[in-house]
Amino acid sequence: MKRFFSIILSGIFVLSTVAPTFASEPTNNINMVENMINCGASRLINESTEKSGVENYTIETAGVLANIKKEPVSNGDLYTVHEGELTNEILITPIGEIYLDGNLVTFSTTSQATATSDITTRSYYESWDYNDRAFAPGPYTSNEITKKTTVRLEQKISQLSLSVIAGIVAAGLFKDMSVGVAAGLLSYKGLAEYYDWLNAFDPEASCLYIKKTTWTNGNPDLGSSTLKYYFKITTEYYKDSKYKDYHSGGTIYALQSINNH
Numbered sequence: 001m002k003r004f005f006s007i008i009l010s011g012i013f014v015l016s017t018v019a020p021t022f023a024s025e026p027t028n029n030i031n032m033v034e035n036m037i038n039c040g041a042s043r044l045i046n047e048s049t050e051k052s053g054v055e056n057y058t059i060e061t062a063g064v065l066a067n068i069k070k071e072p073v074s075n076g077d078l079y080t081v082h083e084g085e086l087t088n089e090i091l092i093t094p095i096g097e098i099y100l101d102g103n104l105v106t107f108s109t110t111s112q113a114t115a116t117s118d119i120t121t122r123s124y125y126e127s128w129d130y131n132d133r134a135f136a137p138g139p140y141t142s143n144e145i146t147k148k149t150t151v152r153l154e155q156k157i158s159q160l161s162l163s164v165i166a167g168i169v170a171a172g173l174f175k176d177m178s179v180g181v182a183a184g185l186l187s188y189k190g191l192a193e194y195y196d197w198l199n200a201f202d203p204e205a206s207c208l209y210i211k212k213t214t215w216t217n218g219n220p221d222l223g224s225s226t227l228k229y230y231f232k233i234t235t236e237y238y239k240d241s242k243y244k245d246y247h248s249g250g251t252i253y254a255l256q257s258i259n260n261h
């Protein structure tokens with residue numbers, strides 16, 4: 001039975017600080033459930049851990065409950081998602097690959113930049129904050145980078161729950177950035193609205209079309225041992241690969257703090 005969710009993601013206020021990411025840490029150490037909760041897309045109802053290391057979560061996404069079991073397996077972390085009448089499995093491997101019900105999910109991205117970023121990469125650790133309000137004055141018109149991504153699910157959208165879609169986007173689309181920012185971006189993208197539209201008008205769809213654009217304000221704070229860079233990020237969801245029929249999306253602001261000591 002199809003469910004139509006109220007559109008709440010765009011109205012959620014999120015303010016979160018991510019723990020520093022040290023250079024020695026693996027970049028693909030992603031906890032899909034934590035991403036969904038941290039961004040405000042999902043609310044944690046209950047959590048428990050078994051002696052075997054299996055973690056059990058009950059979460060609420062757009063008013064609908066889902067039970068998620070996370071268990072370590074020989075080739076990664078396996079998430080079993082039960083939402084209503086739908087059950088799906090998501091496997092995230094140690095190298096960051098994502099498998100949905102045994103099928104590899106692929107992310108094909110094209111990128112266009114108007115300028116080379118001046119952000120240093122010689123950091124000891126970095127942290128990210130994000131909010132729906134800017135951390136520093138604009139205008140945010142510098143170092144524009146646009147990425148268009150096709151997410152091939154290899155399954156019909158009608159066979160997948162909103163929790164599964166949110167988890168895949170959080171774990172895969174933004175894995176080039178810190179986990180916290182990846183999660184935070186989801187809160188303002190109209191993802192539930194996009195999911196509803198696909199179920200209503202294109203339930204046979206097996207791809208997501210997402211465009212992410214990032215700008216800086218061109219005025220980083222370089223006056224102390226902690227360098228600060230300010231971003232505006234928009235994410236837009238489209239109905240097909242032509243990227244002309246815009247459907248939904250939103251904007252978030254990010255602060256990247258880099259410590260070189």
